[in-house]
Amino acid sequence: MPPAHKPRGEVTRGTTAPNRLRRIDRWIAATQAVPLRSDPRPLAVDLGYGASPITTVELYTRLRPVSPGLEIVGIEIEPARVAAGHAFLASLNVAAGGPGASAGRPYEGLSFRRGGFELPVPRPPVLVRAFNVLRQYEEPAAWRAWDDLRARLAPSGVLVEGTCDEIGRRAVWVTLTKDGPQTITFAAHLGSLERPSVLAERLPKTLIHRNLPGEPVHALLTAFDRCWAMAAPHSAFGPRARWVEAVSLLARTHPVLTRPPYGGRNRWRLGEVTLPWTAVAPRRR
Numbered sequence: 351m352p353p354a355h356k357p358r359g360e361v362t363r364g365t366t367a368p369n370r371l372r373r374i375d376r377w378i379a380a381t382q383a384v385p386l387r388s389d390p391r392p393l394a395v396d397l398g399y400g401a402s403p404i405t406t407v408e409l410y411t412r413l414r415p416v417s418p419g420l421e422i423v424g425i426e427i428e429p430a431r432v433a434a435g436h437a438f439l440a441s442l443n444v445a446a447g448g449p450g451a452s453a454g455r456p457y458e459g460l461s462f463r464r465g466g467f468e469l470p471v472p473r474p475p476v477l478v479r480a481f482n483v484l485r486q487y488e489e490p491a492a493w494r495a496w497d498d499l500r501a502r503l504a505p506s507g508v509l510v511e512g513t514c515d516e517i518g519r520r521a522v523w524v525t526l527t528k529d530g531p532q533t534i535t536f537a538a539h540l541g542s543l544e545r546p547s548v549l550a551e552r553l554p555k556t557l558i559h560r561n562l563p564g565e566p567v568h569a570l571l572t573a574f575d576r577c578w579a580m581a582a583p584h585s586a587f588g589p590r591a592r593w594v595e596a597v598s599l600l601a602r603t604h605p606v607l608t609r610p611p612y613g614g615r616n617r618w619r620l621g622e623v624t625l626p627w628t629a630v631a632p633r634r635r
């Protein structure tokens with residue numbers, strides 16, 4: 351069914367790939383159980399899923415164990431991509447089942463529809479994941495999209511907005527609630543990481559032009575590189591040990607979240623680190 355109004359936003363490149371967003375989904379499953387379970391009929395949105403619905407299907411598979419009744423709506427602004435989502439659902443062989451199979455039809459609660467930042471869903475979402483969507487917008491439009499999307503969240507809802515490389519080895523994302531930005535997470539495949547500051551390439555649109563001397567995000571990444579260099583002897587125990595040491599050193603000068611669910615060795619060993627948004631907030635918006 352065509353939307354009643356023109357969806358808000360722009361059609362951009364639809365590049366995506368299976369498993370590209372696995373780091374983000376793993377982190378959401380581990381840290382966002384509270385919002386995901388905060389509603390008796392929880393609904394999540396995957397905004398801008400791209401040319402194939404695969405990452406929306408993966409989000410469904412990864413989050414249903416955390417929030418069994420979770421409904422997931424993939425929203426795309428580009429009609430042919432919405433059609434691809436519908437074709438996926440139509441192609442499901444009920445008899446074969448699959449990872450999303452439940453007592454009813456497979457992937458019950460998964461749907462796709464056309465829309466944009468207005469989020470055409472029947473009730474406010476507990477989660478909006480918008481990955482690799484805003485990078486193709488101008489910075490002022492990205493700030494406006496943050497404001498628009500967080501205003502549409504359920505009271506305990508969370509927006510996870512970020513960027514990653516083509517195969518998901520490097521990613522940076524921010525969480526926002528109705529009150530504004532809350533956290534920033536840097537995540538990397540450690541075996542191929544030269545130094546933490548290469549993650550600057552993956553900063554969200556609201557930060558990528560702020561990685562300049564005098565800005566907090568630049569100071570953070572510079573300090574992180576210094577800690578990485580100091581942690582070099584730990585490479586003898588592998589890149590994870592080096593990252594854990596570098597994050598521990600960084601926590602001496604920056605407000606790294608050190609307790610679960612966001613911090614601690616178990617999360618750092620995955621190649622992640624999460625800080626409050628205030629650690630990187632630009633001096634002027």
Ligand SMILES: C[S@@+](CC[C@H](N)C(=O)[O-])C[C@H]1O[C@@H](n2cnc3c(N)ncnc32)[C@H](O)[C@@H]1O
Nearest residue numbers: 359362364365366398399400427466467481482
């Ligand atoms: C690069 S793809 C990202 C695909 C997937 N999320 C990923 O990370 O692999 C970006 C998609 O966002 C869609 N898009 C851009 N602005 C949008 C908006 N305002 N509402 C819905 N979709 C949007 C584009 O049409 C495009 O298909």
